[in-house]
Amino acid sequence: MKILIIGSGGREHALAWKLKQSKKVQKVYCAPGNAGMMRIAKCVNIQATDIASLADFASSSNINLTIVGPEQPLAMGIADEFKRRRLKVFGPEKLGAQLESSKVFAKQFMQKYHIPTAAFKVFDNLTEAVGFCKGIDFPTVIKVDGLAAGKGVMIARNLDEASRYLEQIFTQKKFGEAGIQVVIESCLEGQEVSVMIVTDGKSYAPLLPSQDHKQIFEGDKGPNTGGMGAICPVDFITERVMDQIKQFVLEPTIAGLRKENIPYRGVIYAGLMLTESGPKVLEYNCRFGDPETQAVLPMLKSDLLEVMRAVVDGRLDKARKLDWRKGSATCVIIASKGYPGKYKTGQRITGLQNIREDGAYVFHSGTRKDNNQWVTAGGRVLGVMGMSGNLKDALAKVYRIVKRIRFDGAYHRRDIGFRVLDTQKKGNHA
Ligand code: AMP
Ligand code: GLY
Helix, strand or coil, rough: CEEEEEECCCHHHHHHHHHHCCCCEEEEEEEHHHHHHEEEHEEECCCCCCCCHHHHHHHHCCCCCECCCCHHHHHHHHHHHHHHHCCEEECCCCHHHHHHHCHHHHHHHHHHHCECCCCCCCCHHHHHHHHHHHHCCCEEEEEEECCCCCCCCCECCCCCHHHHHHHHHHHHCCCCCHHHHHEECCCCCCEEEEEEEEEEEEEEECCCCCCEEEEECCCEEEEEEECCCCECCCCCCCHHHHHHHHHHHHHHHHHHHHHHCCCEEEEEEEEEEEEEEEEEEEEEEEECCCCCHEEEEEEEECCCCHHHHHHHHCHHHHHCCCCCCCCCCEEEEEEEECCCCCCCCCEEEECCCCCCCCEEEEEECEEEEEEEEECCCCCCEEEEECCCCCCHHHHHHHHHHHHHHHHHEEEECCCCHHHHHHHHCCCCCC
């Protein structure tokens, strides 16, 4: 089979890497892909949002299955267009992608189907939003409705911060159309975890749970990034907790989509807070997480292509159960100094040669080849993945490799997995 992967990050590199392991995969194309993916796939210079050209390419190159990495093309209706042209695509249509592309839609959906989430209200003007904030406890969480590349959420510590943020949204229109409406919701406390499932809209298969590390600095300090590292699985998600997540979140989500007549073939990612009163949904994503995918897919023993085909053909109920490796995987991101703010690119990367450790791989996010030299080309540059029998050994393996990779301004968090390691040390995990 010929596969097309849309996107250009570490997540897409991991998808290509995993799919290449399938005996049935003959060739993998990536659009636009990145320099690191070129070693295992053919990169095609079409942007991820250029839907018409992507569909033309899939059609003229006889692509058997297209997998959409990022949210923007899904929110723009790439799956609708592919289906219209009878091209097979893994990823929801525009209607289903609203779970991610509209926080108002997602919150109202959860309310309607009694899916546990933070209490909330929706506003479309400054006066009422600020008025509401005058009568509530802080901290509170303010989210713009539309896609904002992970930058549309603010935890306001007091009325002053909330008012300033709401002014940026409604008066200065900092988020443009994405900020026409806002959700203001109560602030939840607990462990944050990611649970992804694949679904054909009727049945679903959960992937192993993972935990991202969103803030730039150690100890989860500083501004949010796209994600600085991930671990898989997560000890806090015991079988009992997973059963709760299935019963109260995953099953009602699928049932709700069916009731709304929203077809869905792809990934649903539930960002969850494990609170004292049970798991609650912080957000849905309509795609694989990045960097969670780089830690989750290496743990999957099953053939990913088979699973994806079952999803796309609507026969997931008949597919083989997913088979997972024992142990742990982790992915640590090496970023450019300054990220998530301004950073330099074009820095020469050394140490990428001869990394051939068993159970380890370097996924590329923002790299380029310049005169046959690897150079940096983004904020998140590389993701080093390592697997082992336990989290501690997986981390040790990854950090050994991270040390060998160098470029001017290379930055990584040294504490990926700290929450799970702390709990393991205390010995109070199940
Ligand atoms: P979201 O894009 O909705 O997941 O929000 C981005 C990040 O903000 C999440 O990953 C959480 O770390 C944090 N967050 C979102 N909603 C809440 C909430 N209700 N309570 C506490 N933290 C939240
Ligand atoms: N790692 C968070 C996300 O993919 O949205």
